[in-house]
Amino acid sequence: MYHVKEAFYSLQGEGARAGRASVFCRFSGCNLWSGREADRDTSICRFCDTDFIGSDGQNGGRFADAEALAAHLCALWPDSRGVATPYVVFTGGEPLLQLDPPLIQAMQRLGFEVAVETNGTLLPPPGIDWLCVSPKGRAELAVDGGDELKLVYPQAEAPPERFQALDFAHFCLQPMDLTPRGGTGTTLDACVDYCLAHPQWHLSLQTHKIAGID
């Protein structure tokens, strides 16, 4: 059984593939935070901008098997008449608590490229087409390579230097949105300064928030 908080069609807002049309599947639950505000300040990950509790969001629900969830997600992709490869982004919550080879293969049989956004604490199943890892300072990293390392910056316990020699094709620095913790704005200026001083790192803005889309 897969537990899905919500699913929607939008543009990938972040990272090296920002701007690409994508079906998002947001799984319920995370291993680094319960999702309850009362637990935020004592959790391993404390800056999360996402509600991933339950399965009550848009197009959310519980799905008995990979075929049922794959068909549900496929129906969110527009008729692109073969000119654009369908793209699904599995996120959460922590998607690697639930994503398995049958679901990856079911999406690929339907013609989708499969992307994942993970906190990097769990080993990914085989077959993922685009792996984005976003390390969290208080959590041990279990993944040492992938397509994209997307670090939310700054995190006192996760300086970029710790990750720069890992086996990733893209290194992205993403400003921390401070509003989930009751602040205002983002840490954009600090990210700009770091990327200027360390050209290995590319700036990743959360462009969906700028565009006002999901």
Ligand SMILES: C[S@@+](CC[C@H](N)C(=O)[O-])C[C@H]1O[C@@H](n2cnc3c(N)ncnc32)[C@H](O)[C@@H]1O
């Ligand atoms: C909500 S997480 C879900 C996937 C996975 N649990 C993870 O952490 O990568 C999706 C992405 O949003 C990033 N993110 C979460 N809260 C953020 C914030 N306050 N500001 C900027 N990025 C944030 C995460 O680091 C991750 O790259």
Ligand SMILES: Nc1nc2[nH]cc(C(=O)O)c2c(=O)[nH]1
């Ligand atoms: N548009 C959009 N792009 C995203 N990229 C990663 C997201 C996530 O929450 O994992 C996300 C999201 O929530 N919305």
Ligand code: SF4
């Ligand atoms: S690991 Fe990801 S989903 Fe979990 S609390 Fe942190 S940012 Fe949110």
Ligand SMILES: [Mg+2]
């Ligand atoms: Mg998001």
